[in-house]
Amino acid sequence: MLRQIALVPLLPLAGAAILLLFGKRLARVSGYLATLLVAGSFVVSLTVLSGLAKLPGDQRLVVRHLFGWMAAGGFNVSVDFRIDPLSVMMILVVTGVGALIHWYAIGYMADDERKGRFFAYLNLFVFSMLLLVLAGNFLVMYAGWELVGLCSYLLIAFYFTRPSAAAAGKKAFLVTRIGDLGMLIGLFAVSHVFHSLDFGTVFGAAAQHPAPHFWATAIPLLLFCGAVGKSAQIPLYVWLPDAMEGPTPVSALIHAATMVTAGVYLVARAHVLFEASHVSGIVVAAIGVATVVFAASMALTEDDIKRVLAYSTISQLGYMFVGVGVGALYAAPEAYEAGMFHLVTHAFFKALLFLAAGSVMHAMHDTTDMKQMGGLLKKLPVTGTVFVIGGLALSGIPPFAGFFSKDAILGQAWVHGDKLLWALGIFGAFLTAFYIGRQIFLTFFGESRVPPEIHPHEAPRSMTIPLIALAGLATLGGFLGLGESSSTLYRWLDPVFTAPQGSFTPAVLKPGLGLSAAAVAVGLVGLILAYTFYLAPGATERRQRITTPLAPLRELLKRKYYVDEIYGAVIVAPALALANAAAAFDTHVIDGAVMGVGKLVGGGAQVLRRIQSGLVRRYVMTMLGGIVLVVAIFLIQVH
Amino acid sequence: MRVPGAAYLIVSAILFTTGAVGVLVRRNVLVMFMCIELMLNAVNLSFVTLGRMMHALDGQVAVFFVLVVAAAEVVVGLAIIVAIFRRRASADADQINLLKW
Numbered sequence: 001m002l003r004q005i006a007l008v009p010l011l012p013l014a015g016a017a018i019l020l021l022f023g024k025r026l027a028r029v030s031g032y033l034a035t036l037l038v039a040g041s042f043v044v045s046l047t048v049l050s051g052l053a054k055l056p057g058d059q060r061l062v063v064r065h066l067f068g069w070m071a072a073g074g075f076n077v078s079v080d081f082r083i084d085p086l087s088v089m090m091i092l093v094v095t096g097v098g099a100l101i102h103w104y105a106i107g108y109m110a111d112d113e114r115k116g117r118f119f120a121y122l123n124l125f126v127f128s129m130l131l132l133v134l135a136g137n138f139l140v141m142y143a144g145w146e147l148v149g150l151c152s153y154l155l156i157a158f159y160f161t162r163p164s165a166a167a168a169g170k171k172a173f174l175v176t177r178i179g180d181l182g183m184l185i186g187l188f189a190v191s192h193v194f195h196s197l198d199f200g201t202v203f204g205a206a207a208q209h210p211a212p213h214f215w216a217t218a219i220p221l222l223l224f225c226g227a228v229g230k231s232a233q234i235p236l237y238v239w240l241p242d243a244m245e246g247p248t249p250v251s252a253l254i255h256a257a258t259m260v261t262a263g264v265y266l267v268a269r270a271h272v273l274f275e276a277s278h279v280s281g282i283v284v285a286a287i288g289v290a291t292v293v294f295a296a297s298m299a300l301t302e303d304d305i306k307r308v309l310a311y312s313t314i315s316q317l318g319y320m321f322v323g324v325g326v327g328a329l330y331a332a333p334e335a336y337e338a339g340m341f342h343l344v345t346h347a348f349f350k351a352l353l354f355l356a357a358g359s360v361m362h363a364m365h366d367t368t369d370m371k372q373m374g375g376l377l378k379k380l381p382v383t384g385t386v387f388v389i390g391g392l393a394l395s396g397i398p399p400f401a402g403f404f405s406k407d408a409i410l411g412q413a414w415v416h417g418d419k420l421l422w423a424l425g426i427f428g429a430f431l432t433a434f435y436i437g438r439q440i441f442l443t444f445f446g447e448s449r450v451p452p453e454i455h456p457h458e459a460p461r462s463m464t465i466p467l468i469a470l471a472g473l474a475t476l477g478g479f480l481g482l483g484e485s486s487s488t489l490y491r492w493l494d495p496v497f498t499a500p501q502g503s504f505t506p507a508v509l510k511p512g513l514g515l516s517a518a519a520v521a522v523g524l525v526g527l528i529l530a531y532t533f534y535l536a537p538g539a540t541e542r543r544q545r546i547t548t549p550l551a552p553l554r555e556l557l558k559r560k561y562y563v564d565e566i567y568g569a570v571i572v573a574p575a576l577a578l579a580n581a582a583a584a585f586d587t588h589v590i591d592g593a594v595m596g597v598g599k600l601v602g603g604g605a606q607v608l609r610r611i612q613s614g615l616v617r618r619y620v621m622t623m624l625g626g627i628v629l630v631v632a633i634f635l636i637q638v639h
Numbered sequence: 640m641r642v643p644g645a646a647y648l649i650v651s652a653i654l655f656t657t658g659a660v661g662v663l664v665r666r667n668v669l670v671m672f673m674c675i676e677l678m679l680n681a682v683n684l685s686f687v688t689l690g691r692m693m694h695a696l697d698g699q700v701a702v703f704f705v706l707v708v709a710a711a712e713v714v715v716g717l718a719i720i721v722a723i724f725r726r727r728a729s730a731d732a733d734q735i736n737l738l739k740w
Binding site for chain 2: 616617
């Protein structure tokens with residue numbers, strides 16, 4: 001049953017193959033082809049959803065074996081797809097949001113002559129992401145994990161003739177590789193401890209016989225390294241802001257809606273391993289909440305329309321980690337579900353914000369500086385409206401999607417007694433509301449600061465329709481999880497996160513309405529503050545009065561806490577010095593030894609070749625002398 | 640009259656020395672070649688003599704090998720000499736020094 005699952009990743013893969021081979025010839029239809037294939041994949045995913053929903057709740061786990069991959073002694077890996085509520089939710093998000101973004105990209109990339117190649121990469125990315133979420137064992141997942149990293153690299157550096165884009169692609173690839181290395185070691189550890197990489201085997205074994213203490217802590221932390229890199233958390237978040245060099249649909253698809261959530265998915269998928277160790281839950285939640293506040297604070301002073309959203313993405317991913325971290329800490333299904341809920345709503349509203357920002361850039365001839373915008377709502381009514389909807393969803397104003405999910409995460413932190421997590425999360429929510437309010441007011445309201453030579457115009461229909469669709473999702477998406485533990489999404493995910501043996505079911509804890517009211521109040525205060533400082537009459541003077549005493553703080557934020565500089569000095573510079581030293585050692589010592597041997601032989605030959613006079617009679621003489629010598633020695637020995 | 644074996648060996652030695660000196664002092668390739676033949680035949684003579692003195696056939700068998708090798712060597716050697724002579728109209732060994740450094 002559910003045989004059609006193989007089609008889900010295969011359709012985008014076919015698209016990628018066709019477009020990589022014939023991309024130039026098919027350039028004009030490439031966008032339509034890629035979009036149709038991803039949309040087809042979405043339709044197949046819907047049939048998978050209905051097929052899985054027909055099963056009783058506790059049987060909603062189907063493992064489809066595709067083929068054996070490698071077998072070496074006792075080590076067997078096969079390509080299996082694990083179809084359960086979690087993976088189905090993920091493939092729906094990936095293909096659904098992915099299809100809308102593909103559609104949008106048709107209009108956005110219309111004038112690009114390399115769009116065949118662009119859609120090939122985009123389809124390849126969707127395939128890789130589907131492989132990642134459908135994988136039935138750690139190794140196939142890791143393959144998908146690295147493939148999305150590759151696609152991310154290719155698409156960030158899509159305009160590779162621009163040095164900054166090429167550097168950003170390289171940075172993204174290298175920084176995430178650091179995390180991936182930890183994850184790879186984690187995979188070795190899993191294989192060492194559980195003698196298998198299959199999810200079912202490993203999780204079953206881990207739930208029944210917990211690993212020895214050291215491994216129980218080491219494995220989740222190592223796996224979490226990969227999540228930190230891929231999901232851009234402290235300390236490996238530095239690549240994501242630079243990744244905005246890629247085309248905007250890429251930022252929306254890869255760096256907001258899907259790939260960066262792979263880390264959250266990993267924690268949710270391997271939640272049994274994370275629950276085995278108290279430390280890992282604390283680490284996940286702590287890194288998550290630290291990232292929430294840290295990234296949000298950097299978004300406050302950013303003037304680049306896409307980079308604000310990039311910091312916002314980092315910060316929102318932090319919320320998701322708070323959710324799954326609290327889940328791991330207290331083995332609380334609702335907390336995992338809150339994290340996954342936020343993953344879904346965030347995919348909706350952040351893809352919307354990015355695509356709307358792309359539409360603004362499209363109208364502004366690729367200007368990204370918000371200081372040159374302002375008053376764009378009149379020129380771009382559709383884009384502006386949907387951006388405001390996305391902003392309200394982000395800042396957690398009901399009834400937009402972000403409110404429900406962020407509230408659910410913070411509520412889980414509160415009811416489990418982590419008041420500090422809750423307080424930092426609320427503070428992050430305040431910062432979030434402020435920076436997105438600032439962005440909205442700077443871009444769409446107030447006086448126009450648009451340079452006179454630019455005449456902004458609304459995007460074509462192919463771009464606005466996906467925007468409107470995403471705006472609808474960002475408005476209504478929250479109702480998927482309304483009522484939390486009794487909601488559709490939570491009940492759907494329950495079989496994944498409730499303990500399989502069913503012996504321990506934690507009491508369902510419900511956060512009160514007061515908490516939600518506090519969250520909304522904080523969001524409103526943030527928006528109002530942004531209004532008073534950026535839009536209200538006299539905002540400029542008020543801003544100056546505030547920024548003059550706070551100038552050092554402002555400078556610190558503007559320079560991103562000097563993190564790039566610190567990394568440059570502490571990690572990059574020593575690494576470069578080491579590489580240079582190694583290169584020098586190679587040229588001078590190793591090459592020198594090799595060349596020296598060659599020169600020695602050559603020089604010796606220069607001397608010795610003079611023996612070869614070319615005179616036959618001298619050769620004969622030498623020969624005869626040699627014979628006489630040999631015979632003489634022989635005779636002497638005989639006597 | 641029975642000639643003592645030592646006399647044959649002395650003749651052989653004289654022949655060999657003549658050949659060796661000839662190879663060393665003459666510059667004409669053809670003459671050098673003939674001197675080599677002389678040396679080979681000197682060796683053949685001592686083979687036969689020693690074989691007879693020891694009442695064994697080994698010496699005569701060895702001579703056949705030498706003859707065969709010498710015949711082959713003459714063929715190749717003369718062919719080289721003819722080729723060189725055609726090219727350079729000279730058979731002076733000292734002028735054939737292409738192999739030198």
